[in-house]
Amino acid sequence: MLTDRERETLAYIADHVANRGYAPKLREIAEHLGIRSRGTVHRYLRALQAAGHIRISRGRARGIELLHAEDPDVAPGHTLPLLGRIAAGHPIEAIPGEDEVDLSQFFVDVNRFVLRVQGESMIEDGIMDGDMVVVERRAVADDGDIVVALVDSDEATLKRLQRNADGTVTLVPANRAMTPLRYSAERVQIQGVLVAQFRAYR
Amino acid sequence: MLTDRERETLAYIADHVANRGYAPKLREIAEHLGIRSRGTVHRYLRALQAAGHIRISRGRARGIELLHAEDPDVAPGHTLPLLGRIAAGHPIEAIPGEDEVDLSQFFVDVNRFVLRVQGESMIEDGIMDGDMVVVERRAVADDGDIVVALVDSDEATLKRLQRNADGTVTLVPANRAMTPLRYSAERVQIQGVLVAQFRAYR
DNA sequence: CACAAATGTTCTCCTTTTGTTCTCATGGAG
DNA sequence: CTCCATGAGAACAAAAGGAGAACATTTGTG
Numbered sequence: 005m006l007t008d009r010e011r012e013t014l015a016y017i018a019d020h021v022a023n024r025g026y027a028p029k030l031r032e033i034a035e036h037l038g039i040r041s042r043g044t045v046h047r048y049l050r051a052l053q054a055a056g057h058i059r060i061s062r063g064r065a066r067g068i069e070l071l072h073a074e075d076p077d078v079a080p081g082h083t084l085p086l087l088g089r090i091a092a093g094h095p096i097e098a099i100p101g102e103d104e105v106d107l108s109q110f111f112v113d114v115n116r117f118v119l120r121v122q123g124e125s126m127i128e129d130g131i132m133d134g135d136m137v138v139v140e141r142r143a144v145a146d147d148g149d150i151v152v153a154l155v156d157s158d159e160a161t162l163k164r165l166q167r168n169a170d171g172t173v174t175l176v177p178a179n180r181a182m183t184p185l186r187y188s189a190e191r192v193q194i195q196g197v198l199v200a201q202f203r204a205y206r
Numbered sequence: 207m208l209t210d211r212e213r214e215t216l217a218y219i220a221d222h223v224a225n226r227g228y229a230p231k232l233r234e235i236a237e238h239l240g241i242r243s244r245g246t247v248h249r250y251l252r253a254l255q256a257a258g259h260i261r262i263s264r265g266r267a268r269g270i271e272l273l274h275a276e277d278p279d280v281a282p283g284h285t286l287p288l289l290g291r292i293a294a295g296h297p298i299e300a301i302p303g304e305d306e307v308d309l310s311q312f313f314v315d316v317n318r319f320v321l322r323v324q325g326e327s328m329i330e331d332g333i334m335d336g337d338m339v340v341v342e343r344r345a346v347a348d349d350g351d352i353v354v355a356l357v358d359s360d361e362a363t364l365k366r367l368q369r370n371a372d373g374t375v376t377l378v379p380a381n382r383a384m385t386p387l388r389y390s391a392e393r394v395q396i397q398g399v400l401v402a403q404f405r406a407y408r
Numbered sequence: 409c410a411c412a413a414a415t416g417t418t419c420t421c422c423t424t425t426t427g428t429t430c431t432c433a434t435g436g437a438g
Numbered sequence: 439c440t441c442c443a444t445g446a447g448a449a450c451a452a453a454a455g456g457a458g459a460a461c462a463t464t465t466g467t468g
Contacts, residue, residue: 005228005263005266005268005269006228007267007268007453007454007455008267008268008454008455009454009455009456011228019408022408023408029414029415029416030415030416030417031414031415039455039456039457040456040457040458041455041456041457041458042415042416042417042458043416043417043418043419043456043457043458043459044455044456044457044458046416046417046418047455047456048455049416050417060416062416062417062463063415063416063417063462063463063464064415064416064463064464064465065414065415065416065463065464065465066415067415067416081284081309081310081314082310082314083314084313084314084318084319084320084340085319085320086319086320086321086322087319087320087321105320105338107284107309107310107312107313107314107404108284108309108310110309110404110406111286111309111404112284112285112286112309114225114226114227115225115226115227116286117225117286117287117288117289118286118287118288118289118307119288119289120288127332129334130329130332130333130334130337130405131332132331132332135332136307138286141226149408150407197408198407199406199407199408200404200405200406200407201404201405201407202312202313202402202403202404202405203332203402203403203404204312204401204402205352205400205401205402205403206401209442209443209444210443210444211443211444231425231426231427232426232427232428233425233426241444241445241446242445242446242447243444243445243446243447244426244427244428244447245427245428245429245430245445245446245447245448246444246445246446246447248427248428248429249444249445251427262427264427264428264452265426265427265428265451265452265453266426266427266452266453266454267425267426267427267453267454268426269426269427
């Protein structure tokens, strides 16, 4: 069983690998966790290795290999065909062997939940009033992430997170009519990170 | 067998595990129950362990393991909890009996397919370049629908359909930089109607 | 190749948090 | 009245979390 910090460490590594194709450095992990000690991070890595989640190539930079390649405990759901291009002139038809997208796999995971967006603070990023967003529960987030955050334990807002050099954070809306607001780090409590958005018409 | 509070405690633990994949801390349980004493919570846990519902890893943080493994929801289905509001101050938690959204149900149907949007013609409606859209195959559409259409059997475009009094149709982009284009009805071939849109981050 | 910087590894020390075990108090039901 | 479920909270041991020094290797660069 993993501790909170070990879990966050593993999530960050998985995220890093998924997005960039290689593992992070200890220093990057520490920075993501908001701590300064590489030694502490290394302790977490040892625990993760003991639990069978990663393998460490001793001594090597970025020598973390992700094992256990995620047992998808999400049952496969119904799929829709993904059409790359619509053939000119011909009525659209599903081509056998075409790519299929499984919406469940796409969105569902443990530690995620759905929120209905209220307001237009992120409208210039294409997130409209009334849209649904999928949020992954997480206490830490990186610069540039879109987060659900509480300020002074008040109502939750959806904003882009900007980490400033002096340790403060700025919550940046995607709406020219609204101004970015800067806070000391203690006042901002991150509840989760935006992983997807969807909307129904009709 | 169990008292009211023990039952509530067990329900909360089960919910927590189902939604996050790990057990809550005594403090979190206490907060959920509206009490302040971890000692009292611990008494409930002892009772639950004696009744065979959980196993406690002594001393460990989050060291509660659910036994009696619930039958049906072992495989987390295609649903995500829908949270209406985020409780001020408290970490987000799924409220039992909360709404659940089934993503497959939400999007999938026969006669539908997915397209990746190219270009920014509908950007002011929140449909960005690279977004995925779910389209329902249909040859006819109503005034105001967003449609996938071919003009002169040429490349497909995503536009809002406007039916004019004289029988012509206008394809209206949601982008100030682009102009609506008017065609005779024969030149416009409707391939389908937009029913949903989604987008993944990270 | 040689060297400096960066990275990973190990270690000790420390603070905070968590779980655990108590005792005491309260209030309702039988 | 007693029984019992419930809660508060003190006290303590252990776990979790973090800092940082010291060292070994790797990595990158001229």
